[in-house]
Amino acid sequence: xxxxxxxxxxxxxxxxxxxxxxxxxxxxxxxxxxxxxxxxxxxxxxxxxxxxxxxxxxxxxxxxxxxxxxxxxxxxxxxxxxxxxxxxxxxxxxxxxxxxxxxxxxxxxxxxx
Amino acid sequence: xxxxxxxxxxxxxxxxxxxxxxxxxxxxxxxxxxxxxxxxxxxxxxxxxxxxxxxxxxxxxxxxxxxxxxxxxxxxxxxxxxxxxxxxxxxxxxxxxxxxxxxxxxxxxxxx
Numbered sequence: 001x002x003x004x005x006x007x008x009x010x011x012x013x014x015x016x017x018x019x020x021x022x023x024x025x026x027x028x029x030x031x032x033x034x035x036x037x038x039x040x041x042x043x044x045x046x047x048x049x050x051x052x053x054x055x056x057x058x059x060x061x062x063x064x065x066x067x068x069x070x071x072x073x074x075x076x077x078x079x080x081x082x083x084x085x086x087x088x089x090x091x092x093x094x095x096x097x098x099x100x101x102x103x104x105x106x107x108x109x110x111x112x113x
Numbered sequence: 114x115x116x117x118x119x120x121x122x123x124x125x126x127x128x129x130x131x132x133x134x135x136x137x138x139x140x141x142x143x144x145x146x147x148x149x150x151x152x153x154x155x156x157x158x159x160x161x162x163x164x165x166x167x168x169x170x171x172x173x174x175x176x177x178x179x180x181x182x183x184x185x186x187x188x189x190x191x192x193x194x195x196x197x198x199x200x201x202x203x204x205x206x207x208x209x210x211x212x213x214x215x216x217x218x219x220x221x222x223x224x225x
Contacts, residue, residue, distance in 0.1 A: 004156075040121070042217030043157075043201070090156055101147045101203065102213060104156035 004105040019078040023091030030096030032074035119216030132189040136202035
């Protein structure tokens, strides 16, 4: 089975901190995605990547950046955390150019205080 | 208008009931349709995958797609308390990205 592993289940950070969320997948998938999930708003795409060093903005990229230096790892960076970035963050991966569904990680619940 | 609409619920049913979960969509280019199940404080897991119109059955679960009406359904037979979760529909078109568009999810509670 494909595994998508997110490094932390729960994080508490202070306003203004730089925050790194890490995601690793073990099945050589080309595509990786970062979403945030909020009650009433569903899943919103932040950034995605089709290949190493490639990235594209999703629907809500403001305040975030990403890094994909290796195929298996996709990092989400909050440059200066704010309280409105308190959310559940979900990483997902999928084989390239395919119609398959995504495989999600277990999520990171981030609280910014 | 959102591309994919899904009633947020919650939907509360007694154990053993047949559950019907639905999504409507507006983009006629969608061809791949999925249902995800998400337990509390977990990531979504792929439950059903269908291509184009028709039905697909897997155990107690049946996914149905009606492209003419732009309407998809997930039926759960003999529902169990362990089915209590949020169910998200997702779909994509046959373009180069195959990026999934998600519904906002329906919360289901199956009462013992």
